[in-house]
Amino acid sequence: MSQILVTNRYVGRISMQSAEAPADVTLHINPGMTVFRQVKNTLLLLTACAMASTATAQDVSRPSSTPACPPAKSIQAPQLYGAWKIELTANGQTGKLTLRQHPEFSESLRGELNYGATKSIASGDLEEGELNLDESNDRVSLTATWTGKLVESSCGKEIRGEWHDLVKNISSPFILRREAGW
Incomplete structure (x- = not known):
């Protein structure tokens, strides 16, 4: 009152x-x-x-000053370039992933992974909001896969999915979060 x-x-x-x-x-x-x-x-x-x-009344007819996030399906691979924090939730491992343009396939991604004791590379694609990366720790054979989806409300700053270690045959849910400054 x-x-x-x-x-x-x-x-x-x-x-x-x-x-x-x-x-x-x-x-x-x-x-x-x-x-x-x-x-x-x-x-x-x-x-x-x-x-x-x-x-003093709120004007609900005006749109919010915060721009809406683009739909996850409209985000392209170049928008993922940069540093990401890795969290493998099942085993508690954390680390870092750096993504950039693939040197041979301009629409694809290439990155370096560093989590736990693992240092490896990954290559893959982003198609309609779904990320698929193949990981290799010797640059020859496939050692793990990453399959995830962009979180719709994250404006391209969070990806959630499933990581599968092909050597040890173990899996874990993962969360990738964009590091500040990118």
Whole structure:
């Protein structure tokens, strides 16, 4: 409940109490004024009160100043270039992935992985919001796969999916989060 109190030496005082919309208006009139001047000043003060009460209301017709995220399916591989934090949730490992353009296939990704005791490279693609990376720790044979999807509300800054170690035959959910500054 808010209260607005307006005082005018010609009209007197107008006070208004409101929760959502004006509920009570009290007018105290100066008996020495002409009726015309009292009505005119009363209307001016009522207008001021109405403007003051609506100035604090939220304007829901305006869109938010924060731009909406593009749909995950519209994000392209170059938008993933840069540093990412890795979290393998099943085994608690963390690390870093750096992605860039693949040197031979311009639409594909190449990256370096560093998590736990593992240092390896990965190559793959992003298609309609789905990331597929093949990992190799000797640059010859495939040692793990990463399959995930861009989180729709993350503006391309988070990917969740499944990591599968082909050598040890173990899997873990993973989270990739864009590092600050990229």
